[in-house]
Amino acid sequence: MIGSIANNPPPEVELDDRLDNESWCLSYAFRLRWPQGFVCPSCGAAHPKSSFQEKPLCRACGRSTSITAGTLLHGSKKSLGTWLRALWWLSGERCSISIMKLKNHLGFSSYQTGWAWMKKLRFIISLANRTKCCGIVLVDSVPAERSVTGEQLLSAIESVAHGHATGRLQMQLNDSLSREAIAQFCRQTVTPGSVIIGPGRAPFTSVRMEEMIYTTEDSSFHHEEILRLCASYQLWRRRNKCRWSPRLSTQSLVDEFCFFHNGTLCTNREPLFEDLVFKALTHPPLNLESLKELPASPGGEA
Numbered sequence: 001m002i003g004s005i006a007n008n009p010p011p012e013v014e015l016d017d018r019l020d021n022e023s024w025c026l027s028y029a030f031r032l033r034w035p036q037g038f039v040c041p042s043c044g045a046a047h048p049k050s051s052f053q054e055k056p057l058c059r060a061c062g063r064s065t066s067i068t069a070g071t072l073l074h075g076s077k078k079s080l081g082t083w084l085r086a087l088w089w090l091s092g093e094r095c096s097i098s099i100m101k102l103k104n105h106l107g108f109s110s111y112q113t114g115w116a117w118m119k120k121l122r123f124i125i126s127l128a129n130r131t132k133c134c135g136i137v138l139v140d141s142v143p144a145e146r147s148v149t150g151e152q153l154l155s156a157i158e159s160v161a162h163g164h165a166t167g168r169l170q171m172q173l174n175d176s177l178s179r180e181a182i183a184q185f186c187r188q189t190v191t192p193g194s195v196i197i198g199p200g201r202a203p204f205t206s207v208r209m210e211e212m213i214y215t216t217e218d219s220s221f222h223h224e225e226i227l228r229l230c231a232s233y234q235l236w237r238r239r240n241k242c243r244w245s246p247r248l249s250t251q252s253l254v255d256e257f258c259f260f261h262n263g264t265l266c267t268n269r270e271p272l273f274e275d276l277v278f279k280a281l282t283h284p285p286l287n288l289e290s291l292k293e294l295p296a297s298p299g300g301e302a
């Protein structure tokens, strides 16, 4: 859906410059949101091959709308260009993000604005981090940090990627470890037809799936890499001074860690940026109050 733009991305420097041009940002968002032409958010009428308009007018119901109407960016007081600049910044981060970094980058005077934006950005990260692992995928689990309830951190990672020792990483917190939980995690994070290699211990040894080859029988296989990544996550949390937080908060941090890891696999930022913008423009608005469980910042500024 986003290939028409992804196939011809502007060079990185050029894109950075273009974000100052609000008209270009609106045109970019229009083409990403409606690659086949404007579709009215009010009545659903399609207008195939319609060209860019800053305020698209629906010929069926007569209403004009904004390009961000009915999306995560709906009703923002800031310009679309400011949002795109925030997402561009996000696409280039590889270690950690914080409200203060965002606030300084965008020149916000209000800490509260940075706090609200960071919640949305973290939600967009969770949406953008859904590309499944494929090929040969390693799966394992470790106890979640500070878990007192048996909570487990399930992880799946592609065994190889072009030019990298390991590929995409997906992690998920689970209340407990059962063969059903492992199978569900694999279906959510791994492409059907892939080969999954799990550790040779219960309950992994009792997992059965038809959509993909699942085995624990490769005795030559070692899970050091996935365990190393789990250890990296725990260290990353501690380095960022993350407070203990409820489960949803912690899953948000897990998503963020995976986002950074997977970002290092990208040779350029444009496709990642485009995916972030696409997710922001294709998800309905959120009530920020519904996101109050999310952490304010790994740095604990709020």
Ligand SMILES: [Zn+2]
Residues within 6 Å of the ligand: 040, 041, 042, 043, 044, 045, 058, 059, 060, 061, 062, 063
């Ligand atoms: Zn309409």
